[in-house]
Amino acid sequence: MLDKVTRQEGLRELPELTLESDSRDYLARAARQAQAYDKYELIVDIDGHLHEGRFWGELLDYCENEVLRRDGKWLLKDGQNLPLVNVAMGMIFQAMQGRVSHQTGPREGVEDPAKHGHPFVQIVRRSIDSMGIDYQIVFPTAMLLLGLNPMPDIEIELSYAYCRWLTERILPDDKRILALGYLPFHSPEDCEKIVRKYADNPQITGFTICAARHAPVHDNMYMRLYRLLEEIGKPLAFHAGPNWDDPSFKTLNRFVSMHALTFPHYNMIHLTNWVINALPERFPKLKVIWVESGLAWVPYLMQRLDHEVLLRQNEAPGLKRRPSEYMREMYYTSQPLERFDLDLLKSTMTAINAETQLLYASDWPHWDFDTPGSITTLPFLSDQAKRNILGLNAARLFNLPVKRVRPRTEDVIAKRLQELGG
Amino acid sequence: MTDVVVGKVSEFGDPGRKVVDVRGKEIGIFQLDKTFYAYHNSCPHMDGPVCQGIVLPLTTEDVDPETCKGLGRGFSKKHTNIVCPWHGMEFDIRTGEHPTDAQFRLRKIPVRVEKDLVYVTV
Numbered sequence: 001m002l003d004k005v006t007r008q009e010g011l012r013e014l015p016e017l018t019l020e021s022d023s024r025d026y027l028a029r030a031a032r033q034a035q036a037y038d039k040y041e042l043i044v045d046i047d048g049h050l051h052e053g054r055f056w057g058e059l060l061d062y063c064e065n066e067v068l069r070r071d072g073k074w075l076l077k078d079g080q081n082l083p084l085v086n087v088a089m090g091m092i093f094q095a096m097q098g099r100v101s102h103q104t105g106p107r108e109g110v111e112d113p114a115k116h117g118h119p120f121v122q123i124v125r126r127s128i129d130s131m132g133i134d135y136q137i138v139f140p141t142a143m144l145l146l147g148l149n150p151m152p153d154i155e156i157e158l159s160y161a162y163c164r165w166l167t168e169r170i171l172p173d174d175k176r177i178l179a180l181g182y183l184p185f186h187s188p189e190d191c192e193k194i195v196r197k198y199a200d201n202p203q204i205t206g207f208t209i210c211a212a213r214h215a216p217v218h219d220n221m222y223m224r225l226y227r228l229l230e231e232i233g234k235p236l237a238f239h240a241g242p243n244w245d246d247p248s249f250k251t252l253n254r255f256v257s258m259h260a261l262t263f264p265h266y267n268m269i270h271l272t273n274w275v276i277n278a279l280p281e282r283f284p285k286l287k288v289i290w291v292e293s294g295l296a297w298v299p300y301l302m303q304r305l306d307h308e309v310l311l312r313q314n315e316a317p318g319l320k321r322r323p324s325e326y327m328r329e330m331y332y333t334s335q336p337l338e339r340f341d342l343d344l345l346k347s348t349m350t351a352i353n354a355e356t357q358l359l360y361a362s363d364w365p366h367w368d369f370d371t372p373g374s375i376t377t378l379p380f381l382s383d384q385a386k387r388n389i390l391g392l393n394a395a396r397l398f399n400l401p402v403k404r405v406r407p408r409t410e411d412v413i414a415k416r417l418q419e420l421g422g
Numbered sequence: 423m424t425d426v427v428v429g430k431v432s433e434f435g436d437p438g439r440k441v442v443d444v445r446g447k448e449i450g451i452f453q454l455d456k457t458f459y460a461y462h463n464s465c466p467h468m469d470g471p472v473c474q475g476i477v478l479p480l481t482t483e484d485v486d487p488e489t490c491k492g493l494g495r496g497f498s499k500k501h502t503n504i505v506c507p508w509h510g511m512e513f514d515i516r517t518g519e520h521p522t523d524a525q526f527r528l529r530k531i532p533v534r535v536e537k538d539l540v541y542v543t544v
């Protein structure tokens with residue numbers, strides 16, 4: 001028997017999601033998913049991105065070089081979106097031409113910054129509350145390709161400016177937002193200066209090198225930097241990125257092909273140099289993280305390097321163990337998790353010791369972001385493995401307290417419904 | 423089972439769409455060529471709000487049957503898709519199926535029109 005109801009009763013219309021949508025509405029279904037892991041003690045997102053484009057003028061104010069500061073501000077006024085940044089403006093296809101609008105956003109409004117914090121902070125808070133995340137490590141999206149900038153002074157200037165903007169304007173407004181110090185790998189001396197400057201900042205949980213670059217990570221000029229990082233005990237992350245300008249990739253005629261290959265490509269090159277030159281033997285206490293290239297490439301590289309190195313030991317004489325054994329002690333972030341073949345994913349997770357070495361990353365608000373549900377819904381992981389990947393491994397690596405600081409999911413959902421008048 | 427009125431036919435464009443939350447159940451209702459279709463607002467990929475994305479024709483790529491040369495991409499005149507706003511998966515509004523792998527499909531909900539009112543059964 002049908003129970004007829006009218007549309008006035010209990011019916012709420014949901015809008016199309018656009019560039020202007022509020023992160024909480026975009027992620028409303030993620031908040032529902034979060035109910036399933038609400039009991040977990042700690043959820044840490046290793047890699048969140050909020051586009052700094054909206055705040056680029058603020059960031060440029062921190063450029064110490066007066067010429068670059070003036071150039072950047074002038075170009076901004078002249079209508080350039082991200083002055084000084086080497087991104088080919090006509091070739092930004094990440095948002096799938098309107099299909100995935102959060103990629104280019106968010107353009108949502110915020111509340112009074114004097115009461116609620118910097119707009120950047122407010123928007124991050126909305127997304128991490130919705131996804132049920134305690135801490136998020138934010139990464140400078142606009143600076144992903146600076147390692148390929150033909151003007152090295154720009155990378156150096158912007159790295160100082162970014163670190164200052166973050167630590168002076170953003171991080172003080174919310175202890176749940178963490179960051180990695182940006183290292184201008186063009187200049188080892190400046191990298192060292194930045195590491196020293198932020199070594200004691202508890203919200204700078206480590207340091208990052210943008211991997212899309214043509215630099216030999218094993219070069220002797222970097223050894224002092226690695227020693228310093230090892231001494232201060234904070235990890236070093238290699239953050240992958242896309243690059244269509246590399247000659248090999250120029251034959252790829254679709255963004256999807258370039259995106260699929262370039263992210264793991266740069267991490268594979270740096271990891272190969274890292275292992276073959278026995279850097280894990282030289283810096284046994286330095287923790288290294290490979291970020292945003294998914295996981296499928298790792299077992300491939302383990303097998304490939306083991307095979308070659310066991311035959312050609314004379315070219316990698318510093319190694320005391322197989323390459324895969326060193327790789328199994330490194331850390332990897334989960335996103336974008338290749339999960340369309342669960343058997344392969346399960347083998348991959350076994351190969352990398354996911355239970356202790358894998359760190360959940362959302363990559364929100366990018367088009368290939370993953371909610372924590374990408375981990376909790378994996379049928380082959382134990383409950384403890386899920387807890388580790390979602391937060392406990394990160395707590396160990398970054399020295400974070402295992403103490404819930406996120407609001408209860410139920411409250412997040414109820415509050416938003418109330419705001420929407422539902 | 424409950425029959426719910428989600429609006430008058432005249433409130434829908436053609437192609438048109440409305441997404442509603444009925445006591446916690448989210449449903450997308452689409453009108454295409456005077457026919458209505460309804461699906462759960464849950465993407466088979468990662469449970470994203472699939473019905474709240476943009477509506478677009480299917481992208482196609484024709485190949486010359488004799489020379490096998492690609493003729494470039496175009497938009498289909500026959501197939502219209504709903505695009506999931508979380509990661510971009512597309513589903514044919516008429517069948518609910520992903521164009522490449524039909525194992526990814528939207529979950530259907532019964533929908534009918536009676537005296538200019540659109541009903542879904544939840």
Ligand code: FES
Pocket residue numbers: 465466467468469470471472506507508509510511
């Ligand atoms: S959740 Fe819909 S495409 Fe991923």
